[in-house]
Amino acid sequence: MKMFRAATQRLSVATASRRMFKTLRHFCKKAPRKLRVSEALSGADLEANVQVQGWVRSVRSQKANLFLDVNDGSCLQSLQIVASPQLNDPLLTFGSAVEVQGVLKQSLHAKQPVELAAEHIRVVGECNSSDFPLKIKERHKLEYIRQFPHLRCRTNTFSSLLRIRSEATSAVHSYFKENGFLQIHTPIITSNDCEGAGELFQIEPSSQQSSEDENYFSIPAYLTVSAQLHLEIMAGSFSRVYTFAPAFRAENSQSRRHLAEFFMVEVELAFTRSVEDLTEVMEDMFKRITERVLDRCAEDVDLFHKHVRPGHRDTVEATLKERFLVMTYSEAINILKRSSQTFAFPTNWGCDLKTEHENYLVKHCGTRPVFVVDYPYQLKPFYTRDNRDHPEHTAAAVDLLVPGVGEVYGGSLREERLDLLRARLEKIGLEDKYNWYLDLRRFGSVPHGGFGMGFERYLQCILGVDNIKDVIPFPRFSHSCLL
Structure with a gap:
């Protein structure tokens, strides 16, 4: 009798379990x-x-x-x-x-x-x-939706831009990981003016926590204009390094290609002896990233190539098929001088190339990207390598100019020779401030170089967007810091 009751109980439990399982399975089928x-x-x-x-x-x-x-x-x-x-x-x-x-x-x-x-x-x-403010059947112009930075992500055009931007970001990181680069998180706050142009945002606490004559960091500190100097430090140990971070320039500009806050991809390579070593990485990086964006964001990119810049797809595809051209700064000046076009800025040897010059040079080259190399030495910052063997005093520097935008990349070999670097720092009165930089040359220095890519300008280039304010989620520029 006891055995019968125990068997009955086991059967009841098993039956209840089956019923519960059926009920749960039925519920799961119905749950969306x-x-x-x-x-x-x-x-x-x-x-x-x-x-x-x-x-x-x-x-x-x-x-x-x-x-x-x-x-x-x-x-x-x-x-x-x-x-x-x-x-x-x-x-x-x-x-x-x-x-x-x-x-x-x-x-x-x-x-x-x-x-x-x-x-x-x-x-x-x-x-x-x-x-x-956004209407149901209207394709709003980029200039119009720019007025509503809190709402423009609801439009097809800007949501496509943000998906493209996200994919391009992933493509940048994938490219460097696949090619043996180490990502470095460089500081946003710095005491260095890497570019030497003085276009810095100085940092001060909103509430004075110390005496009026004392800086929060004990020395003046700024928002970074470039991570280059910090990457040079790391390249002395890891050979190939990069960062992808915001940069800041206090330029009083309202132009279509300048922002006060933007993103830069910066790269530093040790054991690099020629500008060609840099241009190979620049070109390969540009093409591989663009190929991935066109492949994975085809529908979003098509929106720009059909409605924002019709026909721009052909320009981008031609860019990927052909090798980028290379010309010296001197050759560029000669081309500009022979031009029948009237420029607002002079085109004498030694002048800095302006946007109008850059755009003309790209058109002269059949709307192909072009590397301009060997700039006048006095135009470049103190860290740029001196081309002492050139008849004209030039620097081992390079810019990549692209259709519709102008300069997207800028880079150079760095001056690794201690005596030449010290002499230049002495001349501009910065030897004491950059004594640590001289240490990098004293302790195991090697030939090295690097470059930076303006991420927003890159997006302008591949999408055909005229204004840089339309390729960043929240643009900051002179007299404008909405949200």
Whole structure:
């Protein structure tokens, strides 16, 4: 009898467990799976019960059906929602945030692979569309949406830009990792003026915590204009290093290619004896990163090449197929002098190349990127290597000029010869301040060089965007620091 009761109990437990498992499995089947819009559009979850969250891009109410286009920023294309008119809600307006549950179905329309047959629609966040500055059927110009830095990410153009920017960032890091570079987190706050131009933002505490004549860091400190000097330190131990970080220039400029805060990719290579060693890395990096962006962000890039700069795709593809040209600064000056174009700035040997000069040189080369090398020595900072064997006093420096933008890369060999570097620092009265920099030459110095790439200018180049303020999430420039 005891054995019978024990067996009965075991059977009851097993039966209850099976019933619980069936109930749980039934519940799991019914529970909607959360999907991004990009995942839903892939078509991998047809006939599945799913939930999508995003913002309404359009509303079309018809007698038989309610149609919504919903986007969550994961891709350019929106997901069409098909619902019964009974699910309509006055709060369902352009810009409102929604949560939609339903079944993914194959769409009958060629322009969209799938659609979501909605069973439930919940408005999570209202949007007063009459006051909303972005209009439902309007393709706003970049200049217009620039007025709304807090809202412009809701537009197709700017959301595409941010996805491209994110992919380009990943491509930069992947390129350097695959090529044996070590990433260095260089400081934002520094006591050095690497460029020597004096365009610095000085840092001071908002509330005075010490005596008035004492600096917070004991010495004047600034927002960095370049990480180069810190990378040189690291290149003396790791050979190949890079950083990808913000840089700051206090230029009083409203031009289409200058910002007060921007991002720079900076590279330093030890055991580098020629400018050609630098240009090889510059060109390879430019092409590999661009190829990845064009491949992985094809739809987003096409938006720019069709609507922002029509036909620009051909220019970009030609850039990837051809080798970049190389000319000396002296050759560039001769080309400018022979030009019939009237320039606002002089084109004598020894002058700095301005944007108008750079753009003319690129056009002269058939709209191909061109490296300009061997600049006048006096135009370059103290760390640039002296080309003492040249008939004209030049420096081993290089800039890469690209179509529509001008300079995107700038670099040089660094002066590794202690006596020449010390003499130049003495001449400009900076020997004491940069004594630590001379130590790098005293203790195991090697020939080395490096370059920096303006990330925003690079994006301008591949997308055909005219103004640099339209390729960065929150532009900072003279007399403007919104948000």
